[in-house]
Amino acid sequence: MKYFTDCRSLPDCRVKTITMENSEIKILLVDDEPDILEFLGYNLEREGFRVFTAKNGEKAVKMAREHKPHLIILDVMMPVMDGMEACAEIRKSPDLSETLIAFLTARGEDYSQIAGFSAGADDYITKPIKPKLFVSRIQALLRRIKEIPADSSIIELKGFTIDKNRYVVTRDGIEISLVRMEFELLLFLVSSKGKAVSREEIFDNVWGDDVVVGDRTIDVHIRRIREKLGIDNIKTIKGVGYKFSEA
Numbered sequence: 001m002k003y004f005t006d007c008r009s010l011p012d013c014r015v016k017t018i019t020m021e022n023s024e025i026k027i028l029l030v031d032d033e034p035d036i037l038e039f040l041g042y043n044l045e046r047e048g049f050r051v052f053t054a055k056n057g058e059k060a061v062k063m064a065r066e067h068k069p070h071l072i073i074l075d076v077m078m079p080v081m082d083g084m085e086a087c088a089e090i091r092k093s094p095d096l097s098e099t100l101i102a103f104l105t106a107r108g109e110d111y112s113q114i115a116g117f118s119a120g121a122d123d124y125i126t127k128p129i130k131p132k133l134f135v136s137r138i139q140a141l142l143r144r145i146k147e148i149p150a151d152s153s154i155i156e157l158k159g160f161t162i163d164k165n166r167y168v169v170t171r172d173g174i175e176i177s178l179v180r181m182e183f184e185l186l187l188f189l190v191s192s193k194g195k196a197v198s199r200e201e202i203f204d205n206v207w208g209d210d211v212v213v214g215d216r217t218i219d220v221h222i223r224r225i226r227e228k229l230g231i232d233n234i235k236t237i238k239g240v241g242y243k244f245s246e247a
Contacts, residue, residue: 022048025142028069029053030060030086031104032078040073040104043131044138057081061089064096070145071138074121076105076112084119091120091179098167098180100141104129117220122181123207140208144180155190158246160229162187169229176228181206185221189234189244196243218242 027049031037037053044051052067054060057074058081064072072090074083081089083103090096102123103116113124125137155162160171167183169176178186185206189197202218222234222242235243 023050025071025145026050026052026067026069027138028060028063028067028072030055030057030073030078030083031075032056033075036075039131040134043135047135047139057083057086057089060086064090064099065093068095069099071100071102071142073102073104073125073138076103076107076116084115087116087119087121091177094175094177097177098145100145100180102138102141114216114220117217118224120179122179143208144184155187157190157233159231162190171229178225178228182221182225182228185218186225186229186234186244189242192244194243194245196237196240198241202241 027044029037029041029044029051030053031040032055034055037055041051041053052063052069054063056078060072060074061081063069074087076083078086083105087101087103090099090101100122101120102125103121104125104127105112106127116124123137123141125134129137155164160169160176162169164187167178167180169178169183169186185202188202188206199218207217222236226232226234233244233246235245237243
């Protein structure tokens with residue numbers, strides 16, 4: 001998988017990376033079924049990850065703010081506060097904007113996945129799922145954070161700036177909160193230097209070719225970026241994909 005925030009195509013950008021080990025990565029696993037927490041938690045811990053667990057969305061929000069996990073795996077149907085509500089609440093915290101969130105649920109309908117991505121999720125995993133495949137999906141998600149840019153520059157664009165070091169977008173002096181996948185999608189389009197990129201290119205470079213997501217995933221993320229930044233720079237190219245234009 002290409003780690004596209006390697007911005008060698010951009011001027012005055014030098015790339016250095018810091019590699020994270022599994023033992024440094026914190027995962028919050030949230031499900032109201034103790035057997036699932038124990039089973040999946042065991043498989044994640046066996047890979048060396050630091051695993052925390054919660055049995056409902058309300059507890060998940062509290063633990064997320066306390067432990068600042070790199071990845072949160074959320075069930076959807078839970079008591080007290082469901083996964084969708086918990087995801088939306090977590091996304092309100094600026095210090096959790098870089099945290100990856102994946103839904104793990106038996107609901108695989110398109111509309112359910114769209115709702116999940118609209119709430120701020122980065123991935124949607126349907127259960128039941130075999131342990132090896134589950135771990136593989138989690139490893140694919142975590143590749144996005146295992147190599148972190150250590151020496152990066154600020155991209156100045158008309159109306160806003162992108163700080164790749166801090167994962168922050170600023171418009172008119174105000175920081176705009178983008179979740180990690182929204183940020184990476186925006187940066188990929190900007191880094192493509194005005195070229196129209198296909199959906200396949202976007203999936204391969206942003207989500208990775210071993211992560212399976214629905215066809216509407218890109219559309220939902222593009223819409224959220226446009227709404228949050230209040231820009232029309234991201235153009236839809238019919239039959240091709242998308243293009244970022246400064247014009």
